[in-house]
Amino acid sequence: xxxMRAVQVSRPGGPFEIVERDxxxxxPGTVRIKVQACGVCHSDSLVKEGLFPNxxxxxxxxxxxxxxxxxxxxxxxxxxxxxRVGVGWHGGNCGYCDNCRRGEFFACQNLSLVTGLTxxxxxxxx
Numbered sequence: 001x002x003x004m005r006a007v008q009v010s011r012p013g014g015p016f017e018i019v020e021r022d023x024x025x026x027x028p029g030t031v032r033i034k035v036q037a038c039g040v041c042h043s044d045s046l047v048k049e050g051l052f053p054n055x056x057x058x059x060x061x062x063x064x065x066x067x068x069x070x071x072x073x074x075x076x077x078x079x080x081x082x083x084r085v086g087v088g089w090h091g092g093n094c095g096y097c098d099n100c101r102r103g104e105f106f107a108c109q110n111l112s113l114v115t116g117l118t119x120x121x122x123x124x125x126x
Contacts, residue, residue, distance in 0.1 A: 006124035008058040012050020016123075019058075023126050026073035033085060038122030039064030043089075052117055062122030063089045063115040070126065087115055087122065 001022045008019055026032040044061040046052055065087040069079050079085070093100050093108035100108050115121045 004125035006060045006120070008060045008120075008123070009048045010058045012055070012057065014048070014057075016048065021124070024120075026071055026076075028074045029076060030073045031069045031076055031079050031085075032071040032073075032126055033065065033067040033087065034070040034126055035065055035067040035122050035124060037066045038062040044116065044121075044123075047117060055117060059116070060120035060122075060124050061116045062124075063087070063117070065115065065122030067122075089114060089116075 003020045004023045006019055006021050007016050009015075010017060024032060039062075041064055043052075043063065047055060047059055047061045067085060067087075069081050069083045069085055071081060072079060090106055090108070090111075090113070092111050092113055093105040094110040095101075097109040099105070113119055116123075
């Protein structure tokens with residue numbers, strides 16, 4: 001399987017480590033992004049120090065991601081390989097819960113995907 005580089009934190013309070021990982025395949029309804037840039041945010045230091053509850057380690061931080069869609073999962077219709085995209089803190093919203101219907105997508109009651117916190121983030125090639 002092809003490999004990529006990633007910067008991960010293996011345990012709360014642990015150091016940043018450059019590691020080699022398998023390039024992930026996009027799941028249904030998701031896309032894979034070739035990362036071109038990723039910002040560094042204070043929340044990334046909180047992930048590193050283990051100050052957010054319920055984080056599964058090892059974790060790749062980084063939620064301010066810019067890149068290009070590299071591959072799409074089944075069912076994806078809105079995005080195509082080659083599209084330039086930005087990925088922020090929230091990995092999506094349902095669009096149907098009370099909060100989403102009020103436009104408060106950050107407070108979606110049905111999706112808990114947070115880039116760099118509950119899923120790996122942009123400190124990686126993909």
